[in-house]
Structure formats: C-alpha cells, structure tokens
Amino acid sequence: MIEGQEHPSPRDVIVVAFHGELDIATAEAVNAELGELDPESDVVVDLGKTTFVDSVTLSCFITASRRHRRHGSRLVLADARGAVRRVLAITGLDHAMQYAHSVTEARALMSLSEQDLAGAAPESEDT
Secondary structure (H helix, E strand, C coil), X not given: CEEEECCCCCCCEEEEEXXXXXXXXXXXXXXXXXXXXXXXXXXXXXXXXXXXXCHHHHHHHHHHHXXXXXXXXXXXXXXXXXXXXXXXXHHCHHHHCEEECCHHHHHHHHCCCHHHHHHXXXXXXXX
C-alpha cells in the first residue's frame, strides 16, 4: 500500500507513493503515514499506482492537506489515473486541493508562491 518516502533535505519535497486499493481497510495506515510527516515539509502524494480510493481515504488526504497548510507547507496529490482520477474529479478534490498530473509537475508547483498558484493550476484532463 505504501511504497515509501523520499527523505529530503530541509524545505525539499517529500514524495509518498501509495499503491493498490486505498479504502476503509487501509485508511488507518494512510492516515498514520501522512500524520508522521513533518508538517512543515512540502509533500507530494503520488497516486500513480493507486487503483482505488474511497471517501475515508479522501478524508485522510483533506486532513493532511489542512495540517500542512496550517504549518505553511503544501500537500499536493499527483498522478492519479483511471478510477482514482475520476473520483478526484467527481468530488472536486482535484480543484479543492492542489493536484498535479505528475510528480514532476507537483515538484514544480512547490516552487511557486501562493500568488503564482492561481494562474498555474493545472487544467482537468478528460477522463
């Protein structure tokens, strides 16, 4: 379910990669993984190998995003595909939270200021 983290130097980006199905059975582990991250570090949640997410998992992402925002950092969801991408689009989380189409794009978003982000938000892909 969790592939691992890249541990960066200060103010770099931590990438957490999840895989498989993320649902009520895995939500506690997802929440724990995201909760253990330094809230002052920017985080990319790589969903490229994730095949399913449910509302409990989405709640974990929202909670973690709010935590990072309170500490002046960012959490960006990235590289969602197929059903996961559709869930993010249907729920509006791809707009309510920061979303990038790839981990590389997410890292680039991290270098932008909050003012720059309004003009840099990625457009939704048709799924």
